[in-house]
Amino acid sequence: MLANKRILLIIGGGIAAYKTPDLIRRLRERGASVTPVLTSAGAEFVTPLTVAAVAGTPVHTQLFDLTTEAEMGHIQLSRSADLVIVAPATADLMAKMANGLANDLASTLLMATDTPVMIAPAMNVRMWDHPATQRNLATLKADGIRVIGPNEGDMACGEYGPGRMSEPLEIVAAAEAALSDGPLKGKRVIVTSGPTQEPIDPVRYISNRSSGAQGTAIGKALVALGAEVVFVTGPADVPPPEGVQVVRVETAVQMLDAVQAALPADAAVFAAAVADWRVAQAASSKMKKEKGEIPTLSFAENPDILATVSQMTKGRPPLVVGFAAETDNVIAHATAKRLRKGCDWIVANDVSPATGTFGGTQNTVHVISDDGVEDWPKMAKDAVAERLAQRIAGALVG
Template sequence: MSLAHRRVLLGVSGGIAAYKSCELVRRLRDLGAEVRVVMTEGATHFVTPTTFQALSGASVRVSLWDESAEAAMGHIELARWAERILIAPASADVLARLAHGQADDLLTTLCLASAAPLSVAPAMNQQMWAHPAVQANLATLRGRGVTVLGPAAGEQACGDIGSGRMLEPLELRDALVASFGGGALAGRRVVVSAGPTYEDIDPVRFIGNRSSGKMGFAVAEAAALAGAHVILVAGPVSLPTPAGVVERVDVRSAAQMHAAVIEASADADIYIAAAAVGDYRPQQVAPCKLKKQAGAELTLTLAENPDILATLSAQPTHPFLVGFAAETHDVATYAQDKLRRKKLDMIAANRVGEGLGFETAENALTLYWEGGSKELPRASKTELARELVARIAERFQRARA
């Protein structure tokens, strides 16, 4: 992984997450990038320009009215110099000004004057992030080709919990690496399935499971940050589409997920089956709501759902196949049996319950492949997904060597 001699202009706007941008500068320079920092006036209330100057090894610009710099049209020179522009953190204010094409400070002027690809890493209170005005501004920016990285969900400086945290420096660094085509999965097409499936009983009720989709979405984001073009086939979840090059297909039932994955996998390099697909569905769906009858039992006859991994592995040519095994007991035994029985290239096994797996922010995995295994210890699903994707890329390269 390298950013040697790549020119990155880092914009820092006002917000407590500005302290993370100091670490980001270090991480970018560790990979050989040349970094120049432009701060908004608000950002200087959180971190000083001197700090960024020491970390980047270059002078830091704040004002559009810097006479010494602008005597030679310094903002145009910076706009032409940059190969990539990343604003991290990107406050709600900066997003609004960018969306409306304003150029009332140095940072927004640079963005309008530069042909370099622009990425933004939003950071704000969860209520601000959810506001329709912010989401409308983001939709406008995305429509213009701006890459939106994050945000993540979790505890915020204000004490709230929710979406709005800026992505971690390593995640942003990897996104920039991928944008230059240098990620471990650069040029690869990866299909990821995520979330639960729901099988209707009648127009009101359904059979489902407790999968939140968080692990699968984290895997999709990690694959995109590693340079892949990702097709995310998502069951019924309330999660934002991950950052990066991610094409999302929403489905509800196992049959719909089966069809979507098979179609997307026709020209894919890797399929990661992170979804918790229902094994069975009601044989018949009642056209009207089933009414309760006192003292009477209700019997549902279930039919088996199509098996996505088995279908793919039976094809003469198929993607590198990665399965998941979520078990309550005998995890290693069941996972290794599934690996062999479905002819998978790799399987990620985890025990559900005890604060792991479904409906949690953390997980732990054991990876198995023919002749090997690796433990991925307990961590946030975001961190775990990054490690998992790195191991998948490694095994994929070996399999294709």
């Protein structure tokens, strides 16, 4: 997908800039040409000589370059690429983009371009969580900017949390999706996946047997058709697909918050196995086993994510797809669920132990909509995902 594509890579000033030579190499391996733009802060982490050597082309650093600006070089740079990637996208660069500032080469290029733009944020977790950054992120998404990451993990500052720049291969996969000519190009889809974990105390929780394999397969299939995918996942056994924006959660409440933050979207696919109930008051310390005493747990109902989104009066995705994991009367229960929740389609499957669906590689589903029931044959979860993605594409773009 990247053969003969022209990538303009803007390297911001964060420690994650050390990953950019590898990113350039990975892009060029796939046939893309890379034109690097290095901010003054970025040059503190990776040298122009290193970037130029890996890219095989000169590095652009200055807005007021007498040679290039005689021919309006920043305009030519901004419009000669097929895709602009900002990696790392620092809090400062995101703020400039969101507020229309153009006081250096990087920000001027971003203001002057009519090319699709994708950012890979990277910053301290507190900076990422700051309300200003989250406001800027929402603005950029509303402006049509694609976002990949950030990932969660250890940081150079010693803290842990979201803020790590996506790995080079993840950014490459996202670039391939952005440049895909698939039917879902330009469409934004939210996918939920995996189980949720509802804490009882700091060491125990209530969950289910979902592996997240079907949700991951759906995310991968949608990316292959060119969609921008926000992948909201609980603690799954399988890793998320490449090329998606991953949002990791644990509880149903967190999953609902993440889904609402990801709106607006053209479609939402709720493949996660969300716990129906949570402990009303989780203990703050480990509940100790006392001889002869059995603790009593009080439960509260979790938010209904599918119903909440399906019944939105404003901002509802044009297509909402739910999943129904049943152990008996599969079609009857799923049909009633679709009407009760208000979603457009329900993908129903039998998850009774004899089927091996939870944790397995095969699935047998029934797609229930206003048009009736489609009974799909037993097939691999990847095949189910590809067929569902094609059906979604047909509904969104015809």
